[in-house]
Amino acid sequence: MAPVNVVVVGASYAGLHIAHSLLEVPDVKVALVNPSTNFYWNIAAPRILAKAEAFKAEQYLLSITDAFTKYTARKVEFILGTATAIDVAAKSVSVTPNDGEARSVSYDYLVLASGSTTTSTTGEITGFSIPFKQSNRDDLKELIEAAQQTITGANNIVIGGAGPIGVELAGELAEAVEQSGSAATITLVSATDRVLPMLKPSGSSAAANMLQQKNVKVITSTRVTDAEASGDAWMVSLDNGEKICADLYIPTTGVIPNSGFIPEQFLDKDGWVKVDKEMRVESSENIYAAGDITNNSMRLSFKAVEQARVAAHNLKVDILGNGERKSFDQGESIMMVVPVGESGGTGQIYGFTPFSFMVKMIKGKDFFISKAAPMVAGKA
Ligand SMILES: Cc1cc2nc3c(=O)[nH]c(=O)nc-3n(C[C@H](O)[C@H](O)[C@H](O)COP(=O)(O)OP(=O)(O)OC[C@H]3O[C@@H](n4cnc5c(N)ncnc54)[C@H](O)[C@@H]3O)c2cc1C
Numbered sequence: 001m002a003p004v005n006v007v008v009v010g011a012s013y014a015g016l017h018i019a020h021s022l023l024e025v026p027d028v029k030v031a032l033v034n035p036s037t038n039f040y041w042n043i044a045a046p047r048i049l050a051k052a053e054a055f056k057a058e059q060y061l062l063s064i065t066d067a068f069t070k071y072t073a074r075k076v077e078f079i080l081g082t083a084t085a086i087d088v089a090a091k092s093v094s095v096t097p098n099d100g101e102a103r104s105v106s107y108d109y110l111v112l113a114s115g116s117t118t119t120s121t122t123g124e125i126t127g128f129s130i131p132f133k134q135s136n137r138d139d140l141k142e143l144i145e146a147a148q149q150t151i152t153g154a155n156n157i158v159i160g161g162a163g164p165i166g167v168e169l170a171g172e173l174a175e176a177v178e179q180s181g182s183a184a185t186i187t188l189v190s191a192t193d194r195v196l197p198m199l200k201p202s203g204s205s206a207a208a209n210m211l212q213q214k215n216v217k218v219i220t221s222t223r224v225t226d227a228e229a230s231g232d233a234w235m236v237s238l239d240n241g242e243k244i245c246a247d248l249y250i251p252t253t254g255v256i257p258n259s260g261f262i263p264e265q266f267l268d269k270d271g272w273v274k275v276d277k278e279m280r281v282e283s284s285e286n287i288y289a290a291g292d293i294t295n296n297s298m299r300l301s302f303k304a305v306e307q308a309r310v311a312a313h314n315l316k317v318d319i320l321g322n323g324e325r326k327s328f329d330q331g332e333s334i335m336m337v338v339p340v341g342e343s344g345g346t347g348q349i350y351g352f353t354p355f356s357f358m359v360k361m362i363k364g365k366d367f368f369i370s371k372a373a374p375m376v377a378g379k380a
């Protein structure tokens with residue numbers, strides 16, 4: 001039997017799981033395309049960026065290629081590069097390798113797992129990257145180090161947005177300031193009238209209290225309208241007319257799909273890939289998608305893995321020609337734990353606001369960093 005060729009675009013939470021899972025199938029060959037050699041445990045980004053000493057780089061940047069050496073070269077090819085276009089009729093993907101000539105890679109099945117980025121990662125507002133996500137190049141170690149240095153050197157930091165990333169970052173930064181004995185100030189600007197507006201009010205007020213205790217200045221019901229460089233500093237304008245002078249402005253809002261290479265027919269108006277419940281790309285035969293890139297609105301890593309499980313299973317059913325298909329439903333319930341520094345935090349678990357010490361135990365102590373190795377190995 002001729003091998004079945006599967007091309008997976010994106011090697012992060014979703015793509016890694018699918019690649020490993022399909023490699024278990026005899027006669028399947030996987031080409032995995034990703035612009036970085038390392039997987040990034042970005043869940044820990046707020047602590048990594050605020051506290052350079054908290055983790056070692058090898059705990060949050062893990063080799064993708066090492067995780068695939070257990071398969072033969074006939075089964076798997078890792079292509080260090082970027083997918084730039086898809087030719088649906090010819091069933092091929094154009095890939096520009098980091099080094100070398102652009103090439104075309106043929107597929108029988110295609111998996112889109114290219115995820116999302118953020119405005120802070122691209123640096124499109126401030127001209128400087130605070131990498132909360134993969135940079136979509138192979139330079140993350142350098143970017144993280146540069147961001148850590150800038151953050152450590154800043155005396156006035158303004159964070160825009162009080163979702164989980166903004167709150168976690170504010171908590172970590174405030175703790176770093178406390179630990180170093182510096183006099184830096186941290187301001188968190190929230191457009192909503194309470195921080196973490198997706199949680200029950202008790203979760204929001206718990207977070208607000210913890211931030212206050214850590215001397216974070218929280219400004220609610222206020223939008224950042226502009227952030228302008230003035231010399232070495234930033235002038236952050238608020239919609240109440242106030243201006244804050246900061247040496248660093250970090251926006252934490254804005255999730256951007258990595259969909260530049262995906263034909264428009266597959267995208268919704270915001271650029272996310274339209275998938276059905278079986279994770280098949282709408283109006284396609286042999287293309288699946290999973291994770292942040294899809295139009296499932298809960299863009300969380302554990303949802304990405306759940307989607308990856310369903311996509312991998314249904315792909316196997318297609319390839320082997322037997323088995324029951326599975327479906328994915330993101331559900332309604334909010335599942336979230338938000339550390340505010342190392343000592344505690346808040347969130348929502350099955351409708352309840354967890355005790356602060358529970359958040360510390362679950363996530364605050366290490367941001368699940370020990371799960372990074374099983375994730376890259378396909379054991380998550
Ligand atoms: C600061 C922060 C903290 C978070 N914390 C949590 C948390 O605590 N819990 C939780 O559940 N979720 C958390 N999330 C969300 C989580 O990061 C995402 O849900 C998760 O990364 C989605 O995984 P993915 O595999 O779909 O895509 P991504 O992780 O976005 O990965 C996509 C991959 O595809 C690659 N790629 C992109 N374009 C191309 C291309 N053209 N060609 C080839 N490769 C490409 C990228 O470089 C990347 O490697 C957090 C997010 C942020 C920003």
Ligand SMILES: *[C@@H]1O[C@H](CO)[C@@H](O)[C@H](O)[C@H]1NC(C)=O
Binds near residue numbers: 282295
């Ligand atoms: C994604 O898009 C498809 C096609 O438009 C739609 O059927 C599906 O309900 C959407 N998913 C979500 C979670 O909105």
